[in-house]
Amino acid sequence: MTIHLDSQADLEDAITTLVKRDPRLKPVLQVAGMPALRRREPGFAGLAAIVCGQQLSTASAAAIWGRVSAAFEPFEHDAIKRARADRLARLGLSTAKIKTLKALAKELAAERLNLDVLAEEDADAAHATLTALHGIGPWTADIYLLFCLGHGDAWPAGDLAVQEAMRIGLGLKARPTVKQMAPLAEPWRPLRGAAAHLWWAYYHAVKRREGVIGDDKAAKVVAKKVTAKTPRARKSPSR
Template sequence: MDARVKPTHEQTGEPTYSMTIHLNTQDDLEDAIGKLVAQDTRLKPILDLTGMPALRQREPGFAGLAHIVCGQQVSTASAAAIWARLSAAFDPFDHSAIRKARTDRLGRLGLSGAKIKTLKNIARELHLERLNLDVLAEEDADAAHNTLTALHGIGPWTADVYLLFCLRHADAWPAGDIAVQEAIKIGLGLATRPTPKQMAPLAEPWRPLRGAAAHLWWSYYRVLKKREGVLAEKTSPAKVSPAKPSRSKPSLAKSPGPRARKR
């Protein structure tokens, strides 16, 4: 696990030290989850059920952020099609090419006006050197999150996914991700699904490995959905007698998907 010590300063002016941890390999993730389970026993039955999750990674830099922006508020298939056209249209695909590209050309590739504006704004900030995506990998996760969400068109979900999957920041916490919220609600026995604001204190015990915890909760959510699918199959109309209607609890299949509604 890549952990780099960097100086910080408290209000007293005295230097303190904190570590920026990265999940660069599957071994890094497994080591992080092992530490989480050891320090928070509530996570052990979750891991026992899911098994070790796989590390999820995306390309870093402008391309990685642009890829995530292309996927905002569209289906997985649509996002893949738009990204395939966009990445194939520019060689190399970098912020300079997008900054110079005509708006109408980007629109013909499938980008909405809002996404074009977002990508061009990011490209301009990079060109003017007011944004450095590499530096974000070494910053505190919350500070890096705030830097990204200050950009036009970059919401909390997009920022956290970029930090976690592209920059491999071990402490990035996708508080607005509905799948993680739902998994935590069920896994921790909460009465209601926590809001993004409520997710912050819930994740405090997992610092500085909240990103590794997110991998575990996503894995748990997929297990829940799979189980719900099996339950739905067993209680389908073809298998349930009309005289004895099913009284099962509301299906998880009706809950929102793994992305937050607001990007």
């Protein structure tokens, strides 16, 4: 059965289960605090927003998506399928992103793609379905599964922040590769998505407190201080 992270309570329950199952995560939670659940709009609009933000700063991505979504109200795949490429380009979309959005719209219109059912599929199978689509890479697939669908077992193996956080938190000699991330996360199935939220929170906590995420000694000092002062996990500051 697929586990969904639809509420803050769902995420907290999942992380509590993970910490009980894997004691290595207890100090990670003590440093990170309980992460806040972040969700995005599901469906074509949610996936399109992620595509628009590929390889852009948060501000640039928000600006372009704001123009695109405002130009098509309501934002539906049929409208994008019919839209002229030059109109989409004037809104700030690159040629590659226009091709990706039109390819997605075509698949949805032909009913060869159903984004809703991905929430119930095995995480790896859902990931494979998305990455088989034109212009949808692993990062886009992972972000959609985690934040748009709340898939409890989606695992962003290629995310650099998660990789670096695990290097520090698990005391690894080097940042794990994408290939190494799969076996490292195996003990956390079927809650790898919740583990990803925890590792992101840990990355930001260490970076915020020490300024340099790659400083192992600094990270250990932070962990000691938090463990000594905070016997129970604290909620992380809002981001």
